[in-house]
Amino acid sequence: MKKNYLTISIAALLTGVLLLFLVAFQVSVNQCAVITTFGKPTRSIKEPGLYWKLPWPFQKSYIFDSRIMLNESVFEETYTKDGKNIIFSVCVGWNIEDAEIFLKSIGTLDDAQRNIEGLVRTYKNGVLGQHYFSSLISTSEADLQFDTIEHEILTPVAAEAAERYGIKVSFLYITRLGLPEETTVKVFERMKKERERIAEQFRSEGEARATEIKAKARSERDQVIAKAEAEAKRIRGEGDAAAAEYYAIFEEHTELAVFLKKLETLREILKQRSTVILDTSTPPFDLLDTIEIPTKHGDAK
Known part of the structure; x- marks a missing residue:
């Protein structure tokens, strides 16, 4: 029991x-x-x-x-408005917002990922076809339009995903950019020419500045030389005027001039102690013959 x-x-x-x-x-x-x-x-x-x-x-x-899923698109090639091809991929964050619509239209997460990839591929190619190559790759930061391109892709993707699949697309970012080999060569060549143009501009500005500095230096040098020559000319003129006064006096007193010149010559010859044996009849030593030398007894010789 x-x-x-x-x-x-x-x-x-x-x-x-x-x-x-x-x-x-x-x-x-x-x-x-x-x-x-x-x-x-x-x-x-x-x-x-x-x-x-x-x-x-x-x-x-x-x-x-219902958590946010991350889905990165395939790294594939597309074309810009100016006909240049570029390779890039985007990352999308999405989650199930309306489970009823999701069940009716898709049903599984794997199918949802494939549908999101298709939406992103369609709109990213269309949006990129409306922008120039320089919007993604440029030496000027002002030309880059990443935020604008991402927003233009996200807006239609989010609207269609919500309406058709009950999926909320929260964000979309460009994750990788690449260039085909042919485009890479052209881009590098263009960047090289741009750098050469900038370098040439700097060289031209430097040469112009150097020419300006040299011209200014030459002008200042010429001014200094001219001023120095004028001062030297003034000094020479004053010296010539003073010499002319002395010459006029010497012309009036010839003997005094000769006497002073002889004294100056003797002073130069006999600067230091020295013993000189010369004929007193030879100028300017003839002055020595006229000088009286006192003796021990007080008479002169």
Whole structure:
């Protein structure tokens, strides 16, 4: 009797668990769910908690991950408005916003990723075809338009994804840029020419500045020389005038002039102590013959 009671209790417990499994389900914080009745969506659930439903085949629950998914597009080639090809990829952040629309249109996360990739590819090629190559790659920061291009791609992608798939696209960024080999060579050649043009401009400005500095230095030098020559000319004129006065005096007193010249000559010859034996008849030593030298007895010789 006890054995039958235990068996019945276990069977009832299993039956209760099975019934609970069929009529109850849980939605966590990072999930959303849809309840279908006979295959048609009838209820959408966004809040976490324990929920009830009719057992299959009357109702069925579909639970989806509602966290933001990252999807990076393929690194593929496209063309700009000026006909130049470029390789780039974008990263998209999206999550399920309307689980009911999502279930009807897509149903699985893998299919959602493929559909998002298709949307991004379509709109990024269209948007990039409206911008010039310099909007993505340029030596001038003012030409770059990354924010504008990203916004122009994100806006239609987000609108269509929400309407068709119940998906919210939160952000879109350009992650990588590349150039085909042919384009790379042309870009580097253009950058090289641009750098050469800038270098030539700097050289021209430097040469012009150097010419200006040299001209200014020559002008200042000429002014200094002219001023010095004028001062020297003035000094020479004053000296010539003073000499002319002395010459006029010497012309009036010729003997005095000769005498002074002889004294000056003797002074130069006899600057230091020296013994000179010369004929006193030779000028200017003839002056020595006229000088009286006192003797010990007081008479002169």
